[in-house]
Amino acid sequence: LSRTAEELKSFHRGTLRIVSMPTLAQGFLPQVVHTFMQDHKGVAVTLQVRSSQQVADWISTQHYDVGITAINVSDPAIEVQTLCRSQLVCILPPGHPHANKAVIEPGDLEGEMFVSLGTEQSLRYKVDEVFEKANVNRELNFDTQVSHVACSFVLAGSGVSLVDPMTALQFIPQGLVVKPFKPVVKFNYNIIYPATRSKSQMAVEFTKLLRLKLDEASEASNGLFKILSGPEAD
Numbered sequence: 493l494s495r496t497a498e499e500l501k502s503f504h505r506g507t508l509r510i511v512s513m514p515t516l517a518q519g520f521l522p523q524v525v526h527t528f529m530q531d532h533k534g535v536a537v538t539l540q541v542r543s544s545q546q547v548a549d550w551i552s553t554q555h556y557d558v559g560i561t562a563i564n565v566s567d568p569a570i571e572v573q574t575l576c577r578s579q580l581v582c583i584l585p586p587g588h589p590h591a592n593k594a595v596i597e598p599g600d601l602e603g604e605m606f607v608s609l610g611t612e613q614s615l616r617y618k619v620d621e622v623f624e625k626a627n628v629n630r631e632l633n634f635d636t637q638v639s640h641v642a643c644s645f646v647l648a649g650s651g652v653s654l655v656d657p658m659t660a661l662q663f664i665p666q667g668l669v670v671k672p673f674k675p676v677v678k679f680n681y682n683i684i685y686p687a688t689r690s691k692s693q694m695a696v697e698f699t700k701l702l703r704l705k706l707d708e709a710s711e712a713s714n715g716l717f718k719i720l721s722g723p724e725a726d
Contacts, residue, residue: 512560554689560575577720598622
């Protein structure tokens with residue numbers, strides 16, 4: 493009986509259902525969830541990983557409490573908040589000729605095999621536009637929908653790419669070269685909720701912790717994960 497009572501007590505402490513795009517879910521988000529569960533003993537947490545569009549779909553149908561995505565969402569059933577505004581970084585394989593440059597520019601990647609994020613990602617078009625304006629030609633023989641795959645491909649020595657900073661930072665210990673890129677290509681991490689019901693207290697507290705951990709990651713990134721604010725964020 494005492495065990496059953498304890499289980500019921502834990503159940504009533506709350507639940508939190510999170511669905512996230514792969515970008516943050518591979519390494520960063522599980523650490524945040526771990527901290528959250530340590531601070532909220534007995535809370536049951538579900539974490540699913542889906543594409544940004546699927547994240548939006550699941551939030552709009554109220555299957556999940558919190559969604560993390562990179563796409564712009566325009567749906568009356570979804571409340572959107574910007575977690576942070578950042579910018580893409582350039583990733584190079586170990587030993588690349590530009591590995592010691594402070595900042596990578598489009599011309600530095602002339603003729604390089606370039607790993608593109610797939611055409612379903614609007615970010616692809618922003619990146620292509622930067623190189624077109626600079627009249628820089630790249631070899632576009634490989635694309636992927638997942639930034640972790642792009643990082644692994646570049647780490648293996650097959651090309652270069654522009655990816656979100658949080659993904660790139662996870663590969664630095666393995667030898668991936670990560671550099672700032674100019675001109676700035678902006679990238680947003682968004683958090684979304686079902687708009688047709690109030691956010692739970694668990695969702696509110698998790699969001700606060702998530703913002704805090706993103707700030708800490710930015711401060712520890714040696715300028716590679718830059719959180720934009722003010723005019724530079726527009």
